[in-house]
Amino acid sequence: MTTIYKLAKAQKDEDSDDHEEKETLKNRQRVLALSSRGVNYRQRHLLNDLRALLPHFKKDSKLDQKCKLGIINELAELNNCNNCIFFEVRKRQDLYMWTSKIPNGPSIKFHVLNIHTMDELKMTGNCLKGSRPILSFDKTFDSEPHWTLIKEVFIHIFGVPKSARRIKPFVDHVISFTIADNRIWFRNFQIIEKDPMEPNKKPDDKDLSLVEIGPRFVLNVIRIFEGSFSGATIYANPEFVSPNQVRRNFRMAKAARHQARVVAKEEKRRKVANSDLPDDPLTLSDFSDISNFSD
Template identity: 50%
Template sequence: SDTKKVSNSKWTNRTRVLIFCSRGSDFRTRHLMKDLCTLMPHTKSETKFDKKASLSMINEIAEMKNCSKVMYFESRKHKDHYLWLSNVESGPSMKFLVHNVHTMDELKMSGNCLKASRPILSFDSTFDEKPHLAIIKRSLTQIFSTPNYHPRSQPFVDHVFTFSVSTDDKIWFRNFQVVDESLKLQEIGPRFVLELIRVFNGSFEGAVLYDNPNYESPNDKRRVLKLAHQNKYANRKL
């Protein structure tokens, strides 16, 4: 028990992340949340959040739960999923649209890792090129890294979280197992893609520091599609 005491005393980074979602979230979002909770021992969960309540309420909830970081999944119309990442104490926060979610339950991903082992975080250098991406990188680093000597974590490093930016400025997340000392990898899952909407100065409030000019809301996309098809009958008659 002596060694345990020593290791506990070294646990200095007390970052905790609150992961929760809004009412009306679908199964895929819930499974993704569950996956993230199993992979990250420094997370806490909370009951579903009522969308009618003001977003700044989340800051109070996080404070009551002793969490300094928040991942909040917001669902609209049962089909559009947004993700908020926030640093509760002083900001910033950012809102993303979530695309292409695959969970760990899928059979095509053949890797496996210890529950709650610490990950290596891998970023591509595009993150350092633009100021808003640099802020996102810092936030992702702080949220996804498991604190050293966290009491619920395993003392090994056997998987890699990768974050890559594509040419259309979307952030792709993958999770790989480091199989053995030859450093061969196998994918574990989950997968998701984040499209940035905005960066705010405060936590769920404050001035907009960055607004993605290429972002198109899913409502607008659907509207355009509908408009394109609206004169189908008239066009055929002509």
Template identity: 50%
Template sequence: MGWKTKPQEEDGEERENGDAVHVPVFRNKEKVLITCSRRINFRYRHLMLNVASLLPHSKRDSKVESKESKGATLNELVELKNCSSCMFFECRKHKDLYLWMAKSPDGPSVKFLVNAVHTMEELKLTGNHLKGSRPLLTFSANFDKEPHWMLLKELMLQIFQIPKDHRKSKPFHDHVFAFSIVDDHIWFRNYQITVPHNEPTKMDRGGLDKMTLTEVGPRFCLNPIKIFGGSFGGPTLYENPFYISPNQIRSLQKKKKAGKYVKKVKAKTRRKMHELSNPMERDELADMWKE
């Protein structure tokens, strides 16, 4: 589980009656598997690569078929890759992107609908932070109001927080991951911590008022659908009552367009019936110039 015992030479041991007692120290060994489904859109694939570049403790694998058995396949891949979490980007109909965040093998897991996707390549923002540096995670105050938001906060903390002293990470912080809840959606932003050019490179403690945030990207919005008790399944712990599937939205839009066409056809029919029931009187001078 990541616990280790400090050697006797290290400082920080507790002594009872003159005898050294080994104090267990927790070492974060969190690893995240990032993969996607087959036939994924190029834009969503670029988003997945952007997220993988922000998480140096992540591992990637080949694409997984998006079927009912994907849960068992992903749990097996997570075990083979020696990971404890998984982010699965599932694309359907080349239009809709669903994001699964799961703790393997015991859960919980969350299914999101991803909206407002903007990758780093298309944004072209001015911010730029060092690759592999550890981020500061910030959450809005709304995450502490309801139980399902608290669960999502803890899950995202464990997935997006880079372990300390990880071999692929840098030992300092120069960017911020911001998670905000607006209209029951989670909005993700990535900012670089910048210092004005006229200031010295090293700042004193407490000089946060001189620092500014510059957005780097990517951007996306997460709409939670369901929270499951297991990994990629299990009992439903929470279901969003305000969620409307993209298929239903497209169906309503088609019905709205079909209603406009039906109105036009009915208007033409009424016009013809009106002309037949009210014929125009014959003009006596209509055929005068034909002779």
């Protein structure tokens, strides 16, 4: 009897250890998505499109611009989230996207460009709401350390875990991340499978096609911080130029063109005023003499 009890207890302990190991290996990625006040309609629709595509996103109210970004860590912990996407708007036109691992980091700051939402594009593709996506990364992500870190953060944020509560048991769209011109290009495609004519025909790669759904946007890396919304700078993009500097350069170039036109007009006026034209040999008196001679 004692031997049977010991065997049962050992089996129970083994089962509990297996259960704990499965729990530790279980993917529990939840993402808090929120924005600051001052977003326009296009930026707001972009965030709503991401929430609709990814069922493990949790939305929160807009964050006041006067608050420090460190408060987002507390909001994420209250919502039981270990990832965060924050849309920060400056001057009601410049959009910055923060991606962070809560609570210890790292966090990445991007400048968002060329935003096109799903309603704006009116693509022909469509996917099931709540389905899991396939993440496709360019091979350039494995070339340098900062791209590898960004890839890992994107896997945690955009990769929908199997344990998410609102997912559907389907995989019918692909999220593509491509690096071109030192920027990350985000695209979303639907997987369309053609029905085979023969019932026993095996699916082939030729029977699959991709149709873009949207949204689409471009991310320009600014900085990578060691902590969550704080900490030392791990990587800084040396090629990044702030939108304020771009607008300033445009205004200075426009002012330089205007100044060049003003200088050219003044030079022409001075040249005309200083020029002495020679007397015209054909005067009115000569014409009068010719007329008298004819009479």
